[in-house]
Amino acid sequence: MAIEQKLQKFQCIKRSTRGTINIDPLQRGGILTDEAREALIEWGDGYSICDFCPGVLDMIKTPPIFDFIHKALPEFLGTDHARVTNGARESKFAIIHSMAKEGDWIVLDQSAHYTSFVAAQRTRLNIKAVPNSGSPDYRTTPEGYLDAIQEIIKETGKPPALALVTYPDGNYGNLPDVKKIAAVCHEHDVPLILNGAYSVGRMPVNAKYLGADFIVGSGHKSMASSGPIGVLGVSEEYSSKVFEKSPTHKVKEIEMLGCTARGATIMTMLASFPKVFERTKHWDSEVENARWFSSQLESLGLVQMGDKPHNHDLMFFEAPILFEISQTAKDGRYFLYKELKARKIHGIKAGLTKFFKLSTFGVPRDDLKVVVDAFDEIINS
Numbered sequence: 040m041a042i043e044q045k046l047q048k049f050q051c052i053k054r055s056t057r058g059t060i061n062i063d064p065l066q067r068g069g070i071l072t073d074e075a076r077e078a079l080i081e082w083g084d085g086y087s088i089c090d091f092c093p094g095v096l097d098m099i100k101t102p103p104i105f106d107f108i109h110k111a112l113p114e115f116l117g118t119d120h121a122r123v124t125n126g127a128r129e130s131k132f133a134i135i136h137s138m139a140k141e142g143d144w145i146v147l148d149q150s151a152h153y154t155s156f157v158a159a160q161r162t163r164l165n166i167k168a169v170p171n172s173g174s175p176d177y178r179t180t181p182e183g184y185l186d187a188i189q190e191i192i193k194e195t196g197k198p199p200a201l202a203l204v205t206y207p208d209g210n211y212g213n214l215p216d217v218k219k220i221a222a223v224c225h226e227h228d229v230p231l232i233l234n235g236a237y238s239v240g241r242m243p244v245n246a247k248y249l250g251a252d253f254i255v256g257s258g259h260k261s262m263a264s265s266g267p268i269g270v271l272g273v274s275e276e277y278s279s280k281v282f283e284k285s286p287t288h289k290v291k292e293i294e295m296l297g298c299t300a301r302g303a304t305i306m307t308m309l310a311s312f313p314k315v316f317e318r319t320k321h322w323d324s325e326v327e328n329a330r331w332f333s334s335q336l337e338s339l340g341l342v343q344m345g346d347k348p349h350n351h352d353l354m355f356f357e358a359p360i361l362f363e364i365s366q367t368a369k370d371g372r373y374f375l376y377k378e379l380k381a382r383k384i385h386g387i388k389a390g391l392t393k394f395f396k397l398s399t400f401g402v403p404r405d406d407l408k409v410v411v412d413a414f415d416e417i418i419n420s
């Protein structure tokens with residue numbers, strides 16, 4: 040087929056999931072505010088934010104990117120310095136690449152996101168994963184970090200270059216004891232990265248309070264932003280390393296490749312920020328909703344894995360009952376997806392029945408009730 044014929048398909052592609060109740064963990068925290076939706080159109084042109092650029096993204100005063108990056112964001116993250124990047128993974132890579140070199144070690148939790156592994160691999164590091172406790176809690180402990188660090192010291196004669204903890208992890212929504220993990224790391228002179236892709240922008244999280252030297256977040260995951268965009272917070276101690284400037288292009292930071300989120304992505308983050316800041320203050324009611332939802336699904340025979348009672352909107356369920364039904368259902372393992380779709384509920388991965396994850400973040404209680412009733416019908420009729 041000629042390319043011209045194919046091009047027609049790309050015109051104004053409509054999303055098929057608009058208007059559904061969305062419980063996809065990946066998407067809940069990235070839904071735009073009305074303000075961000077407006078900003079997306081206004082600033083959609085390429086390089087639109089660069090009208091009055093003094094040479095580097097974070098110094099742009101109009102629009103107020105400087106105020107966001109250098110005033111609001113460090114305070115929000117609880118760090119001395121902050122930048123925006125093109126995603127949580129880019130934030131992690133910038134830290135790892137500037138702090139460590141080929142052959143160094145990094146300790147991270149077994150529950151870490153694949154992007155943490157890949158960011159370390161791109162820097163050619165050796166990785167030691169701290170095992171979690173396995174089913175049903177999948178807990179990550181400070182003792183695990185201690186063991187991993189001591190093993191590395193024993194094997195190599197020196198501590199790892201870095202440690203990373205995922206808060207919460209992207210499968211079970213577990214919140215490990217970061218304060219204690221940070222204490223273990225610092226006792227051994229190991230700087231700690233806090234991966235807050237699922238926390239920064241949803242719940243209160245402060246790097247200083249928790250004892251982390253670095254924090255990363257994801258705009259499109261948890262800050263009501265149209266991505267890709269991430270945030271990066273760094274303590275004073277390591278800022279000159281991570282934000283080292285180019286010897287040839289004096290204002291450009293090497294790890295940022297000069298400039299990062301140079302367009303509509305950062306404007307959606309700015310536009311949403313007041314509401315994102317506000318919503319983190321109502322985290323208690325999100326946890327309450329998550330616990331209510333979990334108890335409702337458990338009363339239908341599903342089992343919520345991970346921390347219990349749960350402390351986050353991201354939840355992992357095992358559903359032997361649904362697996363059993365799928366064995367004889369017309370659509371097989373796709374039956375659950377189709378049954379939910381028929382009820383305008385979206386977000387559980389097509390083909391999964393035995394276990395799956397979902398999120399209740401920002402879903403009104405009435406909509407959660409619709410989801411609970413849907414599961415009840417699917418299981419009991």
Ligand SMILES: *Cc1c(COP(=O)(O)O)cnc(C)c1O
Binds near residue numbers: 126129208237256258
């Ligand atoms: C989604 C996710 C990421 C990746 O975020 P990006 O901003 O897309 O790079 C990293 N870590 C965790 C735990 C995640 O859930």
